[in-house]
Amino acid sequence: MRHGMRTAKLGRPTAHRVLMLRNLVSSLLHHEQVTTTLPKAKAAQKLADQVIHWGKLGGKSNWDRANAFLLNPKDTLRPLFTTLAQRYASRPGGYTRIQRAGYRVGDNAPVAVLELVDSAADLRFERAARTVGREMALRAREVVPATGEMRGPAAWHDLRKRVEAHGPERIGELLGAAEELDALTRDNVVKALRYRSAPLPVDPATSVSSTAEVVSAPARDVDAPSSSAAAADADATVPAVHPASLFLDRAYHHYLLSLATLSLSTSRAPDPDRTIKQLTQRLGSLELRGAPRPVLTVPSVGRSPKAGERTDGWEAHAERGGDASSKRGGPIARAKGNKGRESRTWGAQAAAAAARAKAQAVEHEA
Structure with missing residues (x-):
C-alpha cells in the first residue's frame, strides 16, 4: 500500500x-x-x-x-x-x-x-538568446544562390531593424513570427518574453521595522505603459532597459561569439597516431555537463592542435592573408563587419587619408 x-x-x-x-x-x-x-x-x-x-x-x-x-x-x-x-x-x-x-x-x-x-539570471532567457545568436550566425555564413556570396552581417541587422520597428513591446511577438529562426527557437523566445514587462524600480531598503507594516496586493496594470511618476521614482543611476531589448543585446553578443568561433574552427579528422583512448577522452570532453557557464566576450579558441584535429586549415588561412587581416582586429571585430567601432574608425582614417592625398594632388597641379 x-x-x-x-x-x-x-x-x-x-x-x-x-x-x-x-x-x-x-x-x-x-x-x-x-x-x-x-x-x-x-x-x-x-x-x-x-x-x-x-x-x-x-x-x-x-x-x-x-x-x-x-x-x-x-x-x-x-x-x-x-x-x-x-x-x-x-x-x-x-x-x-x-x-x-x-x-x-x-x-x-x-x-x-x-x-x-523572469529574474536577471534566468537560464531560459539566456539559452534562448544563445540559440538565436547561433542560428543567425549560421545564416550569416550561408551562400546566397543568386549571387554566390555569403549573407554576411546584413542578415542580423535586417532582422533586428525589422523587429525593433514597432517598439520594444512587440519584439517578442515579431521574433516569434520570424522566418529566419527555427520553429522550436521561436517558441522558446515567446516563452522567455511572454510575461516580461517594462522594468520596475526596486526598493533597496529591505529591513522590516515591525510586523504591523503591511504591503497590500499590487493593483498595477502590467499591460499599461509605465507612468512618468514611476520613472521619476526610479534610481537615476540604474538604466531602465526593456527586457525585450536586453534579449536582443544578449542575442547579438552570442551572434558575434558564434561567428568568431566558426571563423576559427577547423575540420576534425581521426589521427592514426593517436590511440583510441585519447580520442575517446577528447570527444568526451566536448559534452556539456552541469549548468551553463557565463558567456565570455572573447572566444576561448586556441591555436594548439589537439587530438583528432587537423591543422591544414590554418596554413590555408595564412596563405589567404589571414595574418594580414588579423592586424585589423580580432574575430569579434571581423564578425561585426562595417557596423563596429573599429571599422568606422578605419573608414574615417581612410577617408581622411584620401582627402589629404587629393588636396596634395591639387596643390601639386597648381
Missing part, C-alpha cells in the same frame, strides 16, 4: 526536513537561484510557489505567515511583497523553474538549479 508517499522524506526526520526546506526557500528568495539535488529542488519548489503566492495576495495575515516561515525576513520579506509581487502580477502560477545540471561528483546524485522565472 502507498501510505505516506505524498511527501518526500528525503532521508531526514520531520524537523530536519522542514528546516532544510525553509532554508532552501529563503535562499531562493534572497539569491533568486540555488543549486541543490533534484529531489530537494522538487520539494522546495512547491513551498516557494506558495510563499510567492502569499506575497501576491498581500495583507497582514500573509505577511505574518511569510515572516514566520522565512529564515531571513529582513532580506526577503519586503521584496517578496513588492518586487516579486509586481513581477508576477500577470503570471497565473509557475513562479519557479527547475533546470537539470548534471550529476554531483562523489555520489553521482542528480543536481538541479532551482530559480525564479
Whole structure:
C-alpha cells in the first residue's frame, strides 16, 4: 500500500526536513537561484510557489505567515511583497523553474538549479538568446544562390531593424513570427518574453521595522505603459532597459561569439597516431555537463592542435592573408563587419587619408 508517499522524506526526520526546506526557500528568495539535488529542488519548489503566492495576495495575515516561515525576513520579506509581487502580477502560477545540471561528483546524485522565472539570471532567457545568436550566425555564413556570396552581417541587422520597428513591446511577438529562426527557437523566445514587462524600480531598503507594516496586493496594470511618476521614482543611476531589448543585446553578443568561433574552427579528422583512448577522452570532453557557464566576450579558441584535429586549415588561412587581416582586429571585430567601432574608425582614417592625398594632388597641379 502507498501510505505516506505524498511527501518526500528525503532521508531526514520531520524537523530536519522542514528546516532544510525553509532554508532552501529563503535562499531562493534572497539569491533568486540555488543549486541543490533534484529531489530537494522538487520539494522546495512547491513551498516557494506558495510563499510567492502569499506575497501576491498581500495583507497582514500573509505577511505574518511569510515572516514566520522565512529564515531571513529582513532580506526577503519586503521584496517578496513588492518586487516579486509586481513581477508576477500577470503570471497565473509557475513562479519557479527547475533546470537539470548534471550529476554531483562523489555520489553521482542528480543536481538541479532551482530559480525564479523572469529574474536577471534566468537560464531560459539566456539559452534562448544563445540559440538565436547561433542560428543567425549560421545564416550569416550561408551562400546566397543568386549571387554566390555569403549573407554576411546584413542578415542580423535586417532582422533586428525589422523587429525593433514597432517598439520594444512587440519584439517578442515579431521574433516569434520570424522566418529566419527555427520553429522550436521561436517558441522558446515567446516563452522567455511572454510575461516580461517594462522594468520596475526596486526598493533597496529591505529591513522590516515591525510586523504591523503591511504591503497590500499590487493593483498595477502590467499591460499599461509605465507612468512618468514611476520613472521619476526610479534610481537615476540604474538604466531602465526593456527586457525585450536586453534579449536582443544578449542575442547579438552570442551572434558575434558564434561567428568568431566558426571563423576559427577547423575540420576534425581521426589521427592514426593517436590511440583510441585519447580520442575517446577528447570527444568526451566536448559534452556539456552541469549548468551553463557565463558567456565570455572573447572566444576561448586556441591555436594548439589537439587530438583528432587537423591543422591544414590554418596554413590555408595564412596563405589567404589571414595574418594580414588579423592586424585589423580580432574575430569579434571581423564578425561585426562595417557596423563596429573599429571599422568606422578605419573608414574615417581612410577617408581622411584620401582627402589629404587629393588636396596634395591639387596643390601639386597648381
